[in-house]
Amino acid sequence: MATDIKGNFIAGEWILSRSVLTNDNPSDLDRPLGNYASADPADIDRAMECAQDASKEWRHSNLLERANILDRIGNEIIERSHELGRQLSLEEGKVLGDGVAEVTRAGQIFKFYAGEALRLEGDSMPSLRPAMEIEVRREALGIIAVITPWNFPMGVAAWKIAPALACGNCVLLKPSEITPASAWSLAEILSRAGLPRGVFQLILGEGVSIGSKLTGHPNLNGISFTGSTATGRIITKNAAPNFCRLQLEMGGKNPLVILKDADLDTAVASAFQGAFLATGQRCTASSRLIVEEAIHDRFVTALIERMRRAKIGHALEEENEIGPVVDIKQLGKNQEYIAIGLKEGAKLAYGGELLSRSTRGHYMNLALFTETSADMRINREEIFGPVATVLCVKDYDEALSVANDSEYGLTSGIVTQSLKYAQHFKTHSESGIVAVNGPTAGADFNVPFGGRKNSSYGWRETGRAAKDFYSVTKTSYIKAP
């Protein structure tokens, strides 16, 4: 294999493809980060064939063997968190602290599912028929395509791959073409962890060129995908004829409600963290700030004050808290939405302009729109950048109704000191995750993650719930002779 191109990992070997993709560096466009293979459809056939062979034994593998392998993977990721975090920050653009934290979390996720591999619990009970016993056990689903996004290239890959392997499945990882380095390094660790040939394979390349071959493959049993709602729809259409099981995590337009009794510091910290950290590139970002009239002006003034102090720049410079936008396409989209908001009559109360730094990168200032209404496109469509809107409402009832007025339902939040409103919001918010007095972004891996409406489809991810997606139950009726 040529040393300057990193390959796919198929059938236990590192192989190149006819095409190559360059990994860009959004903090410094003059220093790209290397070349990666871009698989063609024939590579997928080969990987599927190998996975089918591997699945026959791996699905019955010893649980302690699975647990030990997952634990080893977790340990190595954590030990190398600084090196891998730096690599992640360079290719994705999130600041170094966030890159290292994501890698560490990925390691912890593998260790969590090392434990879960030992807890593939079933059920047993007497039958309704005489002298019969019933046993319900989990079995592996089979062969899973894991399709990951660029914004959490390690974290999301870990939380899909680890439970899949724990349950005895074979995995084909198709990472985002925008962040191949993190996926490649993860695959390299997995390639040495003791997994039998074909249990884990890496297929690099563009979703548009290999996506349909992969997701429409008749031998695929499940797809766990995180990405845009539009791609989720394409995958659903492709996979449905084969009755392939789906777990889709897609877009968000997450509301953060700020009531008049909110602690102002908590409100500003939650809005700033939720809307702008990680350059607003999180499906859980607090992109709609729904603020009660009585606190509106104070809140907007304080938030803008905080935005002014934000340090935006190269992902590896320690003083920065926000890095560049991931690529030129996303930067263009963010700028387009700034223009759309202005055209719709919203007030650009702060920022939004391109920034210049000592290196050539995709730098953009944080942006806040005020005087917006719920019907504007900037309040309905996911932007996926450092752009937030403020919606001024007269009371809690209006806040709740505006919060729920969305095609999305991933996360939501409320900042209030009122137990009554916090409880009511928790119960009536149409989202999969609710935050009280905190940002809508940020989730723990030991509990379920997922949304409603057009944000999610299928089984929940993370926590013990992930095992439900990656396994099928078998009900056995046993009659004593």
Ligand code: ADP
């Ligand atoms: P984003 O716009 O945030 O990059 P996408 O939904 O386009 O989100 O990408 C998420 C993941 O889905 C990436 O790994 C991408 O390569 C993959 N992908 C894109 N299009 C397809 C497709 N048609 N079929 C399968 N996977 C796809």
